[in-house]
Amino acid sequence: MGRRPPCSQDGLNRGAWSSHEDKILADYVKVHGEGKWTDLPKRAGLKRGGKSCRLRWLNYLRPGIKRGNISHEEEDLIIRLHKLLGNRWSLIAGRLPGRTDNEIKNYWNTKLGKEVKAIPEKFNGEKAQSKSKERKAVASLKAKAPIELGKQSHPVIRPKAVRCTKVYIPPHRDDHKMADQNLEPHSNEHALESILEDVDPSNFFVDFDVEKLLSELYDDDFLQVCMDEPREDNSGVRGLDGRSMMLSPWSEISHHFHGAMPEEWRIGDGLQPNLAP
DNA sequence: AAAGTGCTCAACCGCCGGAAT
DNA sequence: GATTCCGGCGGTTGAGCACTT
Structure with missing residues (x-):
């Protein structure tokens, strides 16, 4: 090969x-x-x-590698994460237990890459940015090194400290033990449940220097583009069970945005992690 | 059935950054 | 501080398979 x-x-x-x-x-x-x-x-x-x-x-x-058959839910998560992170395959893979960066990269290049061209609206969100907003974001992004433009038509956040040296394993899962015992991986449903639990935004930032990232984003026009409707409080932030998720360090992150959370980082009401606007 | 074409994905390459010297 | 080594990452390649003509 x-x-x-x-x-x-x-x-x-x-x-x-x-x-x-x-x-x-x-x-x-x-x-x-x-x-x-x-x-x-x-x-x-x-x-x-x-x-x-x-x-x-x-x-x-x-051990624990999942092969083939990327589910619809996993695909959706890949799309959302790619929208946020760009071609940071190792980071994306880190959010999908059992998947490798190579596999996700291949999947994107062969399948999703074509869909990007065929149905761009699926990848750009329902509301297209206005040209003026987009230009503003591009100009702003070009001026700031840590945030670059991806190859796609919309900007993505590319923090400097992005090397993913470890895969985050949720505390309640124990793939190593599972592998040692030659147990079958979780069923798709079970795995998806774990993945969705895993996208708790506070965990999501495990790979980032949050303070640095936020300080670089703060006062940047890009944020205004990200936040179509900035909230006056953080009451809308909820976990998968519908309860408030405003716990540290999430609350600290919120503080940096004066309580207004970028839509990308908010968990939605349903089963889907709402990483896209 | 054979030839041509397209697709998948395992594996390689070059580059980069951090650690060690 | 400079250099070297090593691990990790993203981009790319091409063999093999599937599908079409």
Whole structure:
């Protein structure tokens, strides 16, 4: 599947992994754990590069990986997160337990990428921004380094501290234990429930330097574009169960916006996380 | 049935940033 | 402070499969 035929001049195998190689790698990681990827091939006796081993493990062999059949709900979440984050596949994948950045990236490039062209309104929200607002946002965004324009027609937030070094696992879920016991992953319904619980906005900011992000956004015209109808209080912010979610650090975030929350960060009434305006 | 075309997705590459020296 | 090493990320490729003609 790779770009080069196997057995290159440097003596390393390339291309598709054999089941034998998979077993060696999986067994090695089980015993020694992840990390030290550059040394791993030598220690494990694999004729592969460290990067290749890491990729194979993360995208294929790692316990808890879900394969294929991205559900409608997952697709919707991907769309919303992509709208907010742009091509930050690792961040998006971090919000979808069991999915890899590679898989989401592939899914977007093959399926959703085409839909963007075919039905842009699905990805741009119901209300199109006025041209003047859009121009204003573009001008504002161009002037501020941490916020860039995505390749799509609408701006996305691209904070500087975006490298996702760990996948957030909700406290009530224990995929590692599940994998160790060779248990089946959650059913789709169960998994979706977990995903939606997982999009608690306070958790969402786990990957961001919130203070920095907010300070860079604050006083920026972009916020006005984000907030069609700024609220005078935060009473509308509710959790999935309908109860108020104004708990720290959410309340602190709200404070930065003088109580007016960007629509993207509000959880809606229903099952869908309301990340889009 | 065969050839052509399109699609999927595993794997590779180059670049970047942080840690170590 | 400069350099090197390593892990991680996003973009891209191309083999293999599915579908169409």
